[in-house]
Amino acid sequence: MDIKGRKMKKPPACVQCRRRKIGCDRIKPICGNCMKSGKGDCFFPDIPGQYVTSNIGSKDFDNLGSSNGNLMNLPLQHTISHRSRDTAQLLQHNPELASMEQIREYNTRLQLMNAQERRSTPISMESAKFIPRTATKFENKPVTSANSSNLNLNWVQGPAIFELINTQYSEKDLIQRELKFIKVRLSELQEITGKKIEVDLSADEKDKRKSDATEDIPVQKKIRLSSKSDGASAADDINEFDTEILDPKLEFSIFNYNDNDTTTAQQNSNILSSAKFSDVPNYLFDIRFLVKRDKFLEHYYKKLDMVISEKFIDNLTQWNQSNSNKNLVLKSQQVIKFPSRVFSKDVMDHFSKTMKKTDFNITPLENFDDIYELIDKLFGREPEFNPNSLNITSLTLLGKLSVILLLVHSSLSNSVSKPMGEQASSMLLQLNEWYSNLKCNLFLIKNALVLKYGSPQSLEALSFFSLYKYQQSIATDINEFIDGDDDIHIARNLSINYETEDKSLVLLWNFIFRSYAWRHLYKGEIPALIMGNEFRTSIIKDRVLADGIELLSSEKDLVNYLHKKNDILSLKKVESLKEKVMSSFSDLTQKQKFHSIFLGFILQSFIYRNFNVIFGFLFINAYEQLKEADIYASSYLQFLELVKESLLFITNSFSDVSISGLEFLFAKMGFSLIDNICNFLLSLYQRCFFSFSLQSTNNDAIHEMTKQNISEQLKTIITILKKVRKLLQDRVNDSKIVNPLLGRSLVRLTTMIEYIKLCDQESEAQIAINKHLQFGGSSAFDNMKEANLVKGLKILEDMSVSLIKKDSFDEENSYRTVSPNTLGITHENFVRIYTSHFN
Template sequence: MDIRGRKMRKPPACVQCRKRKIGCDRIKPVCGNCSKAGKGDCFYPDIPGRYVPSSTYVSNKPDYNRPVGNMIGNYNSISSSKDATSVLQHNPELASLEHIREYNTRLQLLNQDRGRPSPTPMDHAQFAPRATPAYENKPVSSANESAHSLNWVQGPAIFDQMTAPYTQEEVMLKEMNFLKSRLLELQELTGKKVTGVNLNFDPLMGGDDDSDSIGSEKKRRKIASGNADPDGIDHSELKFTDIVDEFKDIDPRFLDYSKVFSVFGSTNPALPNFDDTPNSIYTNHFLALRDNFSYSFRKALSYTVKANFESNLTGWQQKKLSGEALRLSSGIIDAKNLPIKFPPREITQELINKFIMIGREITNLIPILKTRELFSSIEQSFGREPIFDPSTLNIGQLITFGQISFCLLFTYESLASSVLIILKDDQMEAFKQLIKFLPQLLKNVKSIKAELDKRKGSLQTIETLKFIALYKFYQTTTSLAMSSIDTRINDCVDYDEDIHLALHLGINDEQKDETTIQIWNFIYKNYCWRHFFKGETPIMMIGDKLNTAPIVDVLLSSDYSFLSYQMEVLQYLQSKDQIISLERVERAKELFKSKFDAQTKRCTMSGSTAILVNNVIDTIIYRNSVLYMNYYLLLQYEVLKDSEKFITVYNELLQFIQDTIFYIFSNLANKTMVGYECLYINRLFVTLRLICDLMLALYQRCKFAFNALDMENSEKLNNESNVQAQMFATILRKLLMLLEDYTKNCKVNKPIISNTIIRIQTHITFTVITADDQTDVNAKLDTEAKAKKDALVDEVKKTIKDAANGCEGMEVSDFVKFNVTLKSISDSLIVTDFYSKREPYVPSNPETLGLSSETFTKIYSALE
């Protein structure tokens, strides 16, 4: 069979026998007639679908119909460059691209040996060896990323006939990738570098005479999206792996440590209940243990708790430990004790109908949630009191009731997350009943999941996979505790159940079932999103072999290159076997921006609501990542005492913080996103909390920069740095005011919002007790409380006493410039006149950072 699925005819006779019009026995490489006649020019014509060794015949045009082989058969299809031949003439060892196609690599030989355990005398030789002793057993690492020895063997290549489910263009692209790898190996073997040869072959861009061709359409899409520059370079297609890494496999003794990105390796001593997260680099725990100024706040909190709230902490820990123990045993829950219950039929149908009307494109965003198909199931299954025993239901019924439960939960999230949806009296009554049913709906999900785990063979069905995928997606979008045992927001361990089950069922492989492919596309995207946001490498998706399914989801199709780049960056930052290059991290951040700009431009031009919502999630993940990357670079230059670079990154960070704050609040009340806020609101507030954490750390740098210095202009520097510290404190207060006003318009008080408010209030309390003017604070404290406050401030100063402080390398002019920037950020939030008319937040119990016996659990959980 050839690539088009046609039956292959009998192999043709050799060219000599065809000319002589005699019968040919078709023996290769030399037929019987030519052998008897002593003719050395016996060869066979190349035909579609079959490769033959040919030393004298070269096709004049590429053969697009041939199947994928282990090597390239027709080297004339390699490049359309007319200069290739002249360039190669000056490289004796690479005098012909024929050498490349004749080059049998170690991988091919190993694969051949694996498929054929032991050769027999009947085996035909696969090559006519022309050994080059100088290159034998020479290590090659450029293409294979290993230093294993690789023998150089030349000879006519033999290709096997096979069929492949690829188009002609895909065949050529795969063969070109192989060819590039072989060229790298040849260059390393010979020590020769070939220049001027264009191997960036793209058959899709050919065919100038066919304006309606696929290539022309691809070219039009690139130009329309703004990705194609006049010079022909598509910057959106740049890869992070294209950057040369001079730090890989280099002896550290020969490195310039001013070029090494090393802040990930330095950690402060661990704190109680504040564990390091080395595999999650975009988390508060990871950052605080590597930034002395973030660490000082955490240590002050730990100091306060240890000195005043030991018994409260013990109770909090016991509750958390018991919750974790119960969670670990949740797979053994007796489903009979957890019946499945729903609101009355009419209310359930009304709520789902409201959800469908609000989120008209929700099926594009969550394709496995079939909302319209649920009405018939509700009509048939629901009685006067819809209560069901899960042990009596079959798997199909369990999955259906799981879909109904998730649909109602998403309905609640959609209505609760939007301040622009107005509910009439009857709708508000139905919403209040839904709120009462929330705990039961969460129990429904737990009960169904536990019952499916008990059923034999249930995990072998696609329907179960849909339920698990919905379960994991809901976990990433809700701020509700998934059960009563959770001690903090969304306190659940991510076991990646969806991706493991999908790989177990093999839906990540190439197939023709479009519905199954759609499920895999959704799972893949959600899996990447939840790991990228925490700065984790999506380890199950590294490598092309784990994701060979095509993309039918339009959202993933527009996202794929952007997701792939994030995966490459995180894989490099998380690398444990090599030293990380500071220059490469900077370059990665620049490429990240270009990738993001190209992605946003494509999504904006599409005009689809689903794609725009999808892009909001991408944008939040991007902004969260860049905030961390900028701050880590700031820490690196602070350690290196590189004031110039520190000031540059500091300026970028402040500008990016301003843009991100505006983006967050603009998407809390965006008319285009009405009803879809629930899909990204959690990540919005987590990113806002990160900004507040960073500003508190920057506040401390300014506050304690020049207090103990005796130098020229120290008074001016101290004054300007104090002004900057006060600007950070004012911005925190304005953010608190905005959130309090926002909550007044919310239908319910969402945990993620209330916890963010508590966090900011604690930060403001920290700025109050470390301010220069303590008159008002001390007037409200007794002697004991004042002593506690002073001891707490002394602990902070002691923690950062010997810490590197980048602000100490600034000049007065730098502080003046940054103060203007901070004032702009402050005024963009709330104008000064309006802000001055509002009563400022006055912290209670400032000597203990707001903690008391009554508020301990609430505040400590919000800060944990």
């Protein structure tokens, strides 16, 4: 009510909530929605007649977050209400309205008075706030040095959060007082953790002798580590900007690439390694990145490089010339071309029928009605269109049609679990003829949208670009596409990631979010555009994303930590984050028992298993560098179990008849995972081989059993690689059109088997011993205990049987080597082998 007794309107919502079109509780100075999402720019429009104004500055907003939880603990005398008599009489007849008004005024006044009180009262140690710990496992140990202090030290993980206040102390006095406080804190933390760090925190004598009147420069303190108990020398001075002090045995230093060529003397003049197999630090899970971090795996690729440079240099020169003259874009095609109207509709009907087998949705293709109408309206006998003459609606619909035809082509070419009918076989052959035209259609449509409309900011363009990016991410082409993340950029510009009541927009955002995260995480990239806090309040209606959001979040945290270039990575922290990923996947597996989204679980399982296998390989490399034999043996056995489970999961997924025709959704991830596993097994083979060569020169009878176990592991790894090659070859034989990724994996695996044959020929000579010495003269298998070797051999034998039973596999006739000295490379197959490894 105003002073004349007239009833005033309901106060308006804050500007932020009105923009987002969500309900606002109108609590001042910060409403509930803005408080939850961390938005400090919450403000209300000016209203004439408003008596209580929100007079809080931006500096006070940080205090609201910490003081809001203590508002109810303040004395009640602060809640004095100032109302007129007329207003009080009116509120007696409307108690509900009175309570609401009192709550608003109560909350506003308490926040303002609490902030004022915090500014005027210095913070004492008893009320200091500390950053809470995030680790779930922490021991509660009594701290005797804390005396009767009421601080809950079990929740202190430092560093403390302090406020800037005026003080009468000089800078030097403050440093001395802070030094005393740090000493107390150090003793407390040492007692809590049970670890003692001998650190000299005293000031230098030179600094102590300085006069206060002549001291212009800040006092420099040096922290030195004392000598260790094992006799190691003291560490160098620690820079104050260093992020963390770690024991070298606790560092995860496997990512520190050292480009030292110790295997061949001819690599310095060879341009192939630097030009065609360069490091890719942004793709942590790419085989090129992993090869540079494993000396045994790098040795194989350098051997391949050396063979090509010495014996096939003319072929390489000829290929480089022909490849430079290739035009990646068909200049002859300047129009958008499609098959006939009837055939296009048949392909769309086939795609709709295939996708009905599962609850996994490709959101931009949930409704085909607009595409059917466009076909009936525009398609003639030979559908051809000039992209410059089409509007944005027609361009986006024709782009979606091109994607559907490409997806059906991928679906039919990857489906071999059951026989293909004549109609489907004929459809696949026709689509294969149109494949290059359909790829060019997408290129022309994308360019037309950008050239005609600049940066297209519409839902139609967003729907097309999100579908286009998804098709590129699951396509099995060998050449990598340039990912400009158009889908996520347009989505963020249109602000569809915020709360909305439109279910279609929510589902579209969930699809874009999921697709963007999956395609980046599978390669080991940071999904940077979805790492902000504003995405924590996004609505999730997609069941696949809702079930796997915790797994996705834990995978993002792990990859984000590994990309810290300026920090020393902690091995324990990496293991902790990996355990969190495993725990999230275990929870997802439990959820799967209550839902029917089987295909969505398969896709997330491929990403998780790729994570697990790669990190298992990285851990065994890390512990090998640290020369931790016992921990290495445990990690090695765990890695073999992961490989066995992953190979079994891949074979079951591709042979499942219930999802026949849907293999194209995970074919790229599946064949990439097989390729990674084969590379890792080759690395293990080389470790075993060099260790076996070293053991062969030792005539001591004690090592006879060790030599025999390592020899059996060598044979079993060779058998596994040959069985994997047999499975891939059978799939190629059953395919009417060979998947490019499948063909590349088969060529790589064949070259590996030729290399293994070459190693066998060198096993009796001194060549293998010399190579072993070049790797530092030791591998993890040299010092592995016999019991662990026996366990590893048992896992490898089980892995071999799970692929193909012994009675059904003829190892001698499964593959016969061609030319081990050239790793199977001939003038006829040079291009195929070279492009499979280096292109």
